[in-house]
Amino acid sequence: MDASNPSRRREMVRKTVYKRLNKPLPTGAGPARGSKPEIEAFFNSPQIHGLKLQICDIGRRLWQRTYVDGNGGNIAIRVGKDIALCTPTLVSKGFMKPEDLCLVDFKGNQLFGAKRRTSEILMHLQIMKRQPRAVAVVHCHPPHATGFAVAGMVPPTCLIPEFEVFVSAAIAPYRTPGTPELGRQIAGLVDKHNVILMANHGVVSWSHNNVEDAYFKMEILESYCRTILVASQLSRTPNIISPAQLKDLLKIKKNLGIPDPRYGRK
Ligand SMILES: [Zn+2]
Incomplete structure (x- = not known):
């Protein structure tokens, strides 16, 4: 379907809205295609309200752990084939209310929400479009991981199992x-990584499970980067996880459905 045609796009949005509301598409008389009342009902539905609460909770945790600063950071959840729920611009992620969130189509057009959607939504949507398994995306600026991003470095691997299994950076x-x-x-x-360091900026992660899982990747990455910095202060060469031990970890990772470019490599 040609999503660039506005009436086709409205039709796609409408289909998604009805699918999510578990209602059959009305035929003949009924609300106008992709009309405001339909989208408003979707935005205010119990399903979407539950996801709004999840986003507010993750925003609070990002702020409490100093992974975001000022109005920085943003969160998005895929709520349909071509619709996402996301955080607003110019609001601290630590103090969002469910009614602050925004509904956007996959072109970044705001469909609903009193506040304006984040200016970084395009990045979230491009991730979701390229990676059909991505149901949630989190972007923030955790200081230690961002330090690696500023230095233009991906953290070295084979040091801690948690990072090997859950993160592919x-x-x-x-x-x-x-x-x-x-x-x-x-x-x-x-396609091969679930955490991307953004040079001179921050980090973005995606999950095929839920928004908390995308957030967990941030905790794991940030803690890992901090540990590497501590280890680098000790005047000893760190011990490394062996290739045989790594093979076992990659087996677990693959079973969890987490991407990694090292699968199948010798
Ligand atoms: Zn940012």
Whole structure:
């Protein structure tokens, strides 16, 4: 279906809205196609309210752990084939209310919500479009991981099992925040990686499970980067997880459905 045609796009949105509301598509008389009342009902439905609460909870945890600063960071959840729920712009992620959140289509057009959607939504949507398994995306600026991103470094691997199993990290070059080019650079990495360090900016993660899982990747990455910095202060060469031990960890990772470019490598 040609999503660039506005009436086709409205039709796609409408179909998704009805699917999510578990209602059959009305035929003949009924609300106008993709009309505001339909979208409003979807936005205010109990299913979407539950997801709004999850986003507010994750925002609070990001802020409490100092992974976001000022109005920084943003969160999005896929709520249909071509619709996402996301955080607003110019609001601290630590103090969001469910009514602050926004509904957008996959072109980034705001469908509903009193506040304006985050300017970085294009990046989230480009990840979801490129990686059909991505149901949630979290972006933030955790200081230790962002330090690695500023240094242009992906953290070294084979040091701690948690990181090996749950995270597959890569780094994308710096591009101006909010531009399609930044999203393009990141989207090019999400088939084999679930955490992307954004050079001179921060980190973005996606999950095929839920938004808390995408957030967990941030905790694991940030803790890992901090531990590496501590280990580097000790005047000893760190011990490394052996190739045979790594093979066992990658087996667990594959069973969890987490991508990794090392599968099948000798
Ligand atoms: Zn950012």
